[in-house]
Amino acid sequence: MDDKRRRFEAQALPHLDAANNLARWLARSSADADDIVQEAILRAYRGFDGFRGTDVRPWLLAIVRNCFFTAAGRQKRDIPLPENHDTEDEAAFVDQSPDPEALAMRTDNGRKLNLLMAAMPVDFREVLVLREMEDLSYREIAHITGAPIGTVMSRLARARALLKERWLEEVEGVRNAVQ
Amino acid sequence: MLCNEAQRVQAYFDGELDAGASAVIEQHLAHCAACAALIRDLQSTRDAIREEGSYDRASPKLRSQVSDLLDRETGKSGFLSGFVPRDKAFWLGMATGIVPTALAAALVFFVYLGPTPDRLTADLMSAHLRSLVANHLIDVASSDQHTVKPWFAGHADVSPPAVDFPKENYRLVGGRADYVDGRRAAVVVYRHGAHVINVFAWPQSGSSMPDILTRDGYHIACWKNGDLAFCAVSDTALDELLALTRLLKDVKA
Numbered sequence: 001m002d003d004k005r006r007r008f009e010a011q012a013l014p015h016l017d018a019a020n021n022l023a024r025w026l027a028r029s030s031a032d033a034d035d036i037v038q039e040a041i042l043r044a045y046r047g048f049d050g051f052r053g054t055d056v057r058p059w060l061l062a063i064v065r066n067c068f069f070t071a072a073g074r075q076k077r078d079i080p081l082p083e084n085h086d087t088e089d090e091a092a093f094v095d096q097s098p099d100p101e102a103l104a105m106r107t108d109n110g111r112k113l114n115l116l117m118a119a120m121p122v123d124f125r126e127v128l129v130l131r132e133m134e135d136l137s138y139r140e141i142a143h144i145t146g147a148p149i150g151t152v153m154s155r156l157a158r159a160r161a162l163l164k165e166r167w168l169e170e171v172e173g174v175r176n177a178v179q
Numbered sequence: 180m181l182c183n184e185a186q187r188v189q190a191y192f193d194g195e196l197d198a199g200a201s202a203v204i205e206q207h208l209a210h211c212a213a214c215a216a217l218i219r220d221l222q223s224t225r226d227a228i229r230e231e232g233s234y235d236r237a238s239p240k241l242r243s244q245v246s247d248l249l250d251r252e253t254g255k256s257g258f259l260s261g262f263v264p265r266d267k268a269f270w271l272g273m274a275t276g277i278v279p280t281a282l283a284a285a286l287v288f289f290v291y292l293g294p295t296p297d298r299l300t301a302d303l304m305s306a307h308l309r310s311l312v313a314n315h316l317i318d319v320a321s322s323d324q325h326t327v328k329p330w331f332a333g334h335a336d337v338s339p340p341a342v343d344f345p346k347e348n349y350r351l352v353g354g355r356a357d358y359v360d361g362r363r364a365a366v367v368v369y370r371h372g373a374h375v376i377n378v379f380a381w382p383q384s385g386s387s388m389p390d391i392l393t394r395d396g397y398h399i400a401c402w403k404n405g406d407l408a409f410c411a412v413s414d415t416a417l418d419e420l421l422a423l424t425r426l427l428k429d430v431k432a
Contacts, residue, residue: 005253013396014414016245017236018373024235034241041245045252057416110231117232131193132228135372138195157189160224167227 015057026068040064058140124159182213307412317353327354335365339380340430376413383408
């Protein structure tokens with residue numbers, strides 16, 4: 001195996017889960033996410049010689065994001081959330097948990113949370129995924145999204161506030177229905 | 180009602196402020212009810228996403244697709260690249276005479292027979308992947324070493340240290356019994372950010388282990404400590420995996 005391939009496997013492929021997770025949250029479909037990740041890996045590999053930074057993850061995630069928007073633009077649509085929530089895709093949004101008790105709770109609260117997040121605008125979804133799931137800094141998120149840091153901060157604040165608001169509506173709605 | 184400081188409070192929450200600015204915000208939080216409530220909201224949103232949010236890992240299918248993709252891409256770079264022998268030493272042996280050839284053959288035979296690092300690696304990889312996909316990450320879920328360590332006494336052949344490292348963000352989530360290389364292994368499970376790290380431990384037997392190895396985007400780091408052999412497996416960055424191994428090496432067995 002040549003040296004470039006070896007370096008790429010050691011430095012970039014550890015972030016394949018992160019790439020897949022971001023693609024999945026952007027595209028909201030596992031089939032589209034698979035295509036996006038493969039396209040992104042190919043582009044990343046071809047551009048790997050030009051990569052001069054130290055942290056591969058933000059670099060790779062920026063490529064994933066570009067591939068998503070290229071694909072979304074090519075299809076001339078913003079890839080809407082499937083109307084029918086009762087799909088295989090939704091089941092996949094609800095993570096498997098090793099603990100049956102946690103699993104029972106997760107199938108309820110977790111499903112709601114994941115659906116609420118999936119229903120948010122793409123600008124909000126991506127900052128939530130990058131900040132809360134990937135634990136990336138404002139600077140790294142700004143690099144990935146191509147937005148100034150101030151914009152990242154305000155999007156993050158609005159995304160968090162909106163998620164909390166919709167979560168409360170959801171919980172209140174359930175409570176009202178029970179009464 | 181949001182206070183004017185809301186954005187800086189968020190930056191403080193996200194660890195983006197330096198020590199001086201953080202101190203100012205901490206003072207502010209002590210007497211601003213709106214910002215204190217904001218911090219609680221930010222924390223509960225974060226907890227909800229980190230605990231309940233679906234983190235969609237690359238499937239084994241996608242991993243093999245990516246591997247094929249890179250094979251095709253590297254194959255393209257030259258007609259001969261696919262035919263160049265991987266083990267140059269072997270071909271060199273073939274070329275330079277009987278004795279080296281015999282040695283190479285003996286080596287192949289030995290590698291073929293014994294319990295090898297390769298088999299160990301394959302076992303570790305499949306145990307790690309199984310733990311991620313097969314609903315079998317932990318048998319005993321606890322961040323308390325006084326729960327996890329004694330659990331091993333009844334369920335595995337060894338009882339490795341199970342220490343939580345909250346400051347370094349390597350969180351102990353539990354333990355599990357698993358099989359590696361035909362032996363019962365105790366597995367201490369950590370979470371680091373969104374990543375799972377399985378730390379396998381079994382009685383040392385002198386069989387060879389890789390030191391550090393990367394396969395399909397997963398890193399494996401092995402070491403020995405006292406009577407125990409350890410291997411940590413994860414898809415975190417290698418540096419982050421090695422940081423945990425350093426912490427564990429410092430723990431008294």
